[in-house]
Amino acid sequence: MSKKPRIKVPKKAAKGEIVQIKTLISHNMETGTRKDKSGKLIPRNIINKFTCTLNGKEVLSANLYPSVAANPYFAFHVRATESGTFEFTWTDDEGKEIKASNEMTVA
Amino acid sequence: MVSPINKNVGRRGVLKTAGLGFLAAAGGSMLATSASATPETAAKALAKMTGGAAMTEGKVKLELPQIAENGRTVPLKVTVDSPMTDDNYVKHIHIVAEGNPTPEMISFNLTPGAGKAELSTRVRLGKTQNIVAAAVMSDGSVFTAKEQVKVTIGGCGG
Numbered sequence: 001m002s003k004k005p006r007i008k009v010p011k012k013a014a015k016g017e018i019v020q021i022k023t024l025i026s027h028n029m030e031t032g033t034r035k036d037k038s039g040k041l042i043p044r045n046i047i048n049k050f051t052c053t054l055n056g057k058e059v060l061s062a063n064l065y066p067s068v069a070a071n072p073y074f075a076f077h078v079r080a081t082e083s084g085t086f087e088f089t090w091t092d093d094e095g096k097e098i099k100a101s102n103e104m105t106v107a
Numbered sequence: 108m109v110s111p112i113n114k115n116v117g118r119r120g121v122l123k124t125a126g127l128g129f130l131a132a133a134g135g136s137m138l139a140t141s142a143s144a145t146p147e148t149a150a151k152a153l154a155k156m157t158g159g160a161a162m163t164e165g166k167v168k169l170e171l172p173q174i175a176e177n178g179r180t181v182p183l184k185v186t187v188d189s190p191m192t193d194d195n196y197v198k199h200i201h202i203v204a205e206g207n208p209t210p211e212m213i214s215f216n217l218t219p220g221a222g223k224a225e226l227s228t229r230v231r232l233g234k235t236q237n238i239v240a241a242a243v244m245s246d247g248s249v250f251t252a253k254e255q256v257k258v259t260i261g262g263c264g265g
Binding site for chain 1: 179180181191204207208209211212213214215216217218219220221222223225226227228229230231232262
């Protein structure tokens with residue numbers, strides 16, 4: 001779980017261009033319906049929130065439920081309007097936040 | 108000379124009862140955990156997520172494999188026909204499953220900054236079922252799409 005998330009953001013983009021961003025993070029997304037060997041339910045621990053901001057302004061967010069597969073993967077788009085920093089945040093049921101950031105230059 | 112046969116029957120009998128006992132136990136535990144969503148509960152969940160607005164079919168394209176060999180990770184792509192401008196964009200895309208333990212799958216919250224309402228992720232599918240996506244537009248209208256996926260091996264643990 002401590003593995004770094006993998007993110008793909010183009011380094012450069014033309015103004016107004018729509019670019020694709022891909023993110024992948026390691027998390028086993030425990031559903032809360034699985035049982036361990038002694039028959040006890042394993043408590044739910046999933047990433048329940050993902051947000052992507054550009055220069056502090058939210059571009060996209062997602063609310064996740066147990067039906068999202070382990071190691072959540074997202075591909076989405078952003079309109080390149082200004083150069084800046086993308087910040088990605090994943091929050092799980094234990095309140096743990098995993099953050100990553102990427103720069104993009106718009107010319 | 109009859110005794111070996113008798114012995115065999117006895118052994119089989121024991122196995123049979125043991126087997127039945129095992130099946131009963133397995134059946135019991137299956138029942139306990141198979142409280143899953145139905146088309147009705149999924150529709151209810153979707154209505155709650157979209158705020159109960161009237162839904163129209165169209166504009167939304169949901170792409171999933173027709174047959175998923177492994178329900179643990181199934182690629183899902185959703186596209187909504189929208190210009191994504193400041194005054195006409197997709198606000199939310201909600202996706203629900205009709206046969207998973209919980210109907211809600213994922214909700215995306217978009218902004219005009221997204222430029223294009225096209226999202227991909229990977230989901231779990233417990234069994235063969237319908238997936239429904241609903242897109243809430245900036246003017247409040249809701250558009251939906253439905254897609255069936257046949258699942259060979261379920262992916263919801265158990």
